[in-house]
Amino acid sequence: xxxxxxxxxxxxxQLAEKIAKHYGKRLGDLTMSKFSDGEMSPSFxxxxxxxxxxxxxxxxxSADNLLELCLMIDAAKRASAYKVCAVIPYYGxxxxxxxxxxxxxxxxxxxxxxxxxxxxxxxxTCDLHAGQIQGFFDIPLDHLNGSAIFVPYLERLDTNNLIxxxxxxxxxxxxxxxxKHFEVEMVVCDKHRKRANEVASMQVIGDVEGKDVVLVDDxxxxxxxxxxAAQIIMDKGAKSVRAIATHGVLSGKAYENIENSVLQExxxxxxxxxxxxxxxxxxxxxxxxxxxxxxxxTGNTSISALFI
Numbered sequence: 148x149x150x151x152x153x154x155x156x157x158x159x160x161q162l163a164e165k166i167a168k169h170y171g172k173r174l175g176d177l178t179m180s181k182f183s184d185g186e187m188s189p190s191f192x193x194x195x196x197x198x199x200x201x202x203x204x205x206x207x208x209s210a211d212n213l214l215e216l217c218l219m220i221d222a223a224k225r226a227s228a229y230k231v232c233a234v235i236p237y238y239g240x241x242x243x244x245x246x247x248x249x250x251x252x253x254x255x256x257x258x259x260x261x262x263x264x265x266x267x268x269x270x271x272t273c274d275l276h277a278g279q280i281q282g283f284f285d286i287p288l289d290h291l292n293g294s295a296i297f298v299p300y301l302e303r304l305d306t307n308n309l310i311x312x313x314x315x316x317x318x319x320x321x322x323x324x325x326x327k328h329f330e331v332e333m334v335v336c337d338k339h340r341k342r343a344n345e346v347a348s349m350q351v352i353g354d355v356e357g358k359d360v361v362l363v364d365d366x367x368x369x370x371x372x373x374x375x376a377a378q379i380i381m382d383k384g385a386k387s388v389r390a391i392a393t394h395g396v397l398s399g400k401a402y403e404n405i406e407n408s409v410l411q412e413x414x415x416x417x418x419x420x421x422x423x424x425x426x427x428x429x430x431x432x433x434x435x436x437x438x439x440x441x442x443x444x445t446g447n448t449s450i451s452a453l454f455i
Contacts, residue, residue, distance in 0.1 A: 152201070153174055153203065158420070165434030175200075189219045191226055195226045205237040207396060231267055231269075232444065234271045245277075263284065269289070270288040271291070274393040291433075297325075297414065298325075308357055310359070312388075318365070350379070360385045362377065364391075369400060371404060393415070395421060406425060413429070
């Protein structure tokens with residue numbers, strides 16, 4: 148057994164503090180210096196020689212967050228760490244997982260190559276936008292599921308007519324897994340986009356009249372799709388509509404869209420730091436989930452018990 152040490156990047160410091168607390172260790176001492184032009188230089192202020200090192204950093208834009216993680220990995224490897232695991236609560240650029248039109252990048256694969264080249268021995272993440280991204284890596288990847296956080300929350304809700312909805316066709320499998328667990332029906336919101344972050348049209352496939360609807364998604368960006376789906380569902384006679392999404396990207400007019408929507412609430416996790424408070428946004432922490440996964444990895448036990 149090697150000594151386990153946890154370190155945090157600047158983007159995920161609050162979450163990393165919670166993970167370390169649940170794990171039962173303090174965060175390691177790391178300094179991220181910057182030159183006047185913004186160039187970053189990480190430095191471990193304690194020995195990591197022979198240690199199993201977990202580096203916690205979400206890689207949501209800006210690209211500095213990804214580069215910072217890569218520099219941390221490189222610094223740990225050059226300091227003779229035994230193993231380096233990149234704990235990436237939110238894996239950025241995951242929406243670019245295929246060539247959906249000519250002459251575009253498959254950024255999710257490029258990021259996988261970059262992390263591997265930097266020296267990561269293992270990746271730990273949560274709710275990838277597309278499950279096949281796991282295959283982009285030739286190193287072990289632990290893919291945690293947000294259902295371990297959301298199912299207990301939903302079970303506490305006082306709803307008699309629960310039904311789940313996918314905000315788009317790509318989220319059908321995700322919504323179906325919740326519907327199967329709760330033994331209820333599901334519906335699908337079929338959307339057509341003109342361009343990224345802009346929905347041209349949408350229709351609901353299924354019956355939502357008199358139902359308490361839960362929209363299920365992996366991330367919320369501008370919240371345009373989510374709010375439009377919620378409005379159409381209410382127009383179809385639903386009793387209430389709320390949404391759960393693991394990653395609260397919340398860019399552009401997201402907060403304004405959510406506040407002005409018919410959503411009863413939006414439940415997200417703290418994989419990405421929340422920029423501002425809202426009465427309609429509830430944040431649940433994934434710290435305990437990641438701490439248990441780290442315990443499983445370091446103890447060579449299965450993480451499947453963490454899945455619902």
